[in-house]
Amino acid sequence: MRRIARSSKPATVAVQPVASSRRNPFTGLSTPVVRASTVVFPDAASFDARYGDFYDGYTYGLFGTPTSKALEDQLNALSGASRTLLAPSGQAALSLVFTTFLKPGEHVLLPDGVYGPVRGFASSWLAGWGVDVEFYDPCIGGGIAGLLRKATRLVLVESPCSNTMEMQDVPAIAAAAHAGGAIVAADTTWATPLHFDAFRHGVDLTIEALSKYASGHGDVLMGAIAMRQEGLYRRLKDMTRLFGLGVSPDDCSLVLRGLQTMPLRVERSSATALRVARHLDGLADVGRVLHPGLVDDPGHALWKRDFMGASGVFSFLLADDLKGLENTFVDALTLFALGASWGSARRVVAPQDPAPGRTATRWTDGKLIRLSIGLEDPDDLIADLDAAFDHVRRVADIQPTQSKPAA
Ligand SMILES: *Cc1c(COP(=O)(O)O)cnc(C)c1O
Numbered sequence: 001m002r003r004i005a006r007s008s009k010p011a012t013v014a015v016q017p018v019a020s021s022r023r024n025p026f027t028g029l030s031t032p033v034v035r036a037s038t039v040v041f042p043d044a045a046s047f048d049a050r051y052g053d054f055y056d057g058y059t060y061g062l063f064g065t066p067t068s069k070a071l072e073d074q075l076n077a078l079s080g081a082s083r084t085l086l087a088p089s090g091q092a093a094l095s096l097v098f099t100t101f102l103k104p105g106e107h108v109l110l111p112d113g114v115y116g117p118v119r120g121f122a123s124s125w126l127a128g129w130g131v132d133v134e135f136y137d138p139c140i141g142g143g144i145a146g147l148l149r150k151a152t153r154l155v156l157v158e159s160p161c162s163n164t165m166e167m168q169d170v171p172a173i174a175a176a177a178h179a180g181g182a183i184v185a186a187d188t189t190w191a192t193p194l195h196f197d198a199f200r201h202g203v204d205l206t207i208e209a210l211s212k213y214a215s216g217h218g219d220v221l222m223g224a225i226a227m228r229q230e231g232l233y234r235r236l237k238d239m240t241r242l243f244g245l246g247v248s249p250d251d252c253s254l255v256l257r258g259l260q261t262m263p264l265r266v267e268r269s270s271a272t273a274l275r276v277a278r279h280l281d282g283l284a285d286v287g288r289v290l291h292p293g294l295v296d297d298p299g300h301a302l303w304k305r306d307f308m309g310a311s312g313v314f315s316f317l318l319a320d321d322l323k324g325l326e327n328t329f330v331d332a333l334t335l336f337a338l339g340a341s342w343g344s345a346r347r348v349v350a351p352q353d354p355a356p357g358r359t360a361t362r363w364t365d366g367k368l369i370r371l372s373i374g375l376e377d378p379d380d381l382i383a384d385l386d387a388a389f390d391h392v393r394r395v396a397d398i399q400p401t402q403s404k405p406a407a
Helices: 044-048 066-079 090-101 116-129 141-147 170-179 230-243 249-281 300-306 326-332 378-396
Strands: 083-087 107-111 132-136 152-158 183-187 205-209 223-227 286-290 313-318 348-352 368-372
Touching: 066 083, 066 223, 066 249, 083 090, 083 230, 090 116, 090 152, 090 183, 090 205, 090 223, 090 230, 107 116, 116 132, 132 141, 141 170, 152 170, 170 183, 223 230, 249 286, 249 313, 249 378, 326 348, 326 368, 326 378
Parallel strands: 107 132, 107 152, 152 183, 183 205
Antiparallel strands: 083 223, 205 223, 286 313, 313 368, 348 368
């Protein structure tokens, strides 16, 4: 180790670390937060050679400290990846994948129900840069072979799709994409690696918004890209260096804390969500519940085949005679917070109109209402939803009904 000379002059003493005189080293249960911009080296030769160990060593705080590496290791263990790369947000992780693996003149396929900001990035930035952006019917399955071209470099799947909840036949899409020489990336934020093993279903890269279930408390923004191929990892890591993208060790420590309870939280949220979804499914005031865990959902068979569980997020449509009253319904809820994002301990509601964001398919069902169920007592949530239905029925001047008439 390089020896640093010590001084007794106050200004120098103030900035020179004091060597510990404790006999026992400290060990706790949590991963220490190691903050750094500068990483120090023992001698000039190892400083000169620092980027030779860029993918595994420590070169500069932006590219990792022991705290971020601990989080990457933990995420590898959960997802079965060999490499995980952290990004400042889920959206940053997604745009990093697109900018790393696509060049002008190449072709990318995205599901029509893709997370809205990804559609925005692809339609504005990628298309403007010269990438050929094409949206496809999320339910296309193996039929995607017909859309693949020589120039197709990347196929994204997101199952279920954001808000509209279409399930995708990921293995069929991945097989067709691989046959055409394309990389397959999956946004696995909804199910998390706990409930969908993407690598076993043919996916090369997963992208997860850790801002949702992994951090789990609605107060951290981070994303992760996970993979099993070293070559893909190195290209992405090189790109983070060019763009200067890194994550804060303090945030990593919060995500490491969140991961410890993620299995419990996801299990509880999904169980409560399914109970609420079944309740809504039985109401005459509800047109349709969009939740692949319901047996009559069009995506149920795929969900059952490929997934190990659900999550706390699903959507529903008001019945035809209440259409147009979605905002009135949302405003009548007293327990649900209204906002974007989801996956925290607290329930959140958001009204959405998918129609303007569709280009490959048509959405004709009007506005939907998306619920993110947290860790609350299910009866409280059901009572709040029921009271909001009573309210919109009064507004629409419709007589109260308890349940759908028997068919
Ligand atoms: C929220 C979300 C993202 C983006 O995550 P941020 O960390 O908020 O940028 C990406 N994909 C899906 C499916 C999401 O729900």
